[in-house]
Amino acid sequence: MIIEGLFVHHDRIERHQVACTFKRSTRHSIPLIQKVAHKIGTADLIFNDDALIFPAFIDIHVHARDDIGKKESYKEDFNSLSLAAINGGVFAVVDMPNNLTAPPINQINYKQKLKLVHDLNLNSNSNSNSKIAVALYAGITRDSNPFIMDESNVPYKYFFNSSPQIQITEEIISRYKNQQITFHAEDANYFLPGPELSNDKHYKHYKHHEVRSEEAEIRAIKEIIKLTIKYNLKTIIAHVSTVEGVKLCQQAKKEGLNLKLEVCFHHLLLNHEEHPEKYFQVNPPLRSKKTQRAMLDFIIDKNSPLYSPFDYLVTDHAPHTFEEKMKGISGFPGLDTYGLMAAYLIKEKGVDPTLISRLSSYNPGKFFNYFQNSDEKIFLGKIEENYHAKFTVMDFSKKTLIDKNFIQSKCKHSPYNGMEVNAKVFLV
């Protein structure tokens, strides 16, 4: 099979051909890239220059809500998550550990959840066109310890605000020396009106984005940088949402720290002035128009010395029901619209497609390839020999309306509802 078109690598855009072939022993039905060249032969599939072809997108921050207890499967499960991801041009995800019945905070639960994923996803052989590849985070709690698992690598997630006392956080993190940890960076000590008053009647006079102030994120990032140095961590700051937070991380990176940054589409595109809570309630909250614009400028303004501080574009997909949203629950879905919002950033905001390729394919590909716990590994993120041949195509000659018919996630709503995007996005 030969595909021809305009391929978007992390460092260049080039029109060429890609030859793919099936390896006989593979259980999953994803071909391997055999050759990349300008002319290999007669193409089976040709895309004109209206289409951009990326290495398949990978979202390293989603909440599928699925575990053995199925208590939240009314919100989503790995099957509906797969459909939403494919709809959004996303072929692989890394799932967060905040499950209700058996959260993967110890090895037994982690292996149990892995089995659930393996039974469902690619390796199951059943209709693999509706399946995606899934890797799993493990959770960190007050009593948890790093896993000792043979031949596997486990990424951890820590909610910084789960303990308001920094000494306790440090005591926990000190057990995770040298590990890969993604931090939810909000320090509850800087919530307004303050944690001790959070049940007080004053609390209701504050809006969600006022309670969870920018200061809370900035303070948490400062502490996380200290912990990263002290315990030699490989750190990811999840969904950074403040300019000051970004700058602190940029400086830390310059000083050689192993620190990476996630950014969510919604912190680049939405703000609390135009998108009011409750529906638009999320953690960290949508910020002011000014902050949102500055966050977007980080990926637009190539002349700025601060250009491109992020490593991963993520959704933080959190598929609550619409009723739950209107009661005021934090988080919203994003997987269905991953590819369309990436297309929107390119087409309407002038973001360089190679930057999207880096943040949505190349960098998350390296993360996924390393942390997938599968007996048959899939290699994603690059259009190169011996990587798997999965591509996200953006066809700019078509349009897509985002409405409840478009959404494949069980929740059937989207923060981008009603928007028509000048692109169609699909996986090949």
Ligand SMILES: [Zn+2]
């Ligand atoms: Zn999250």
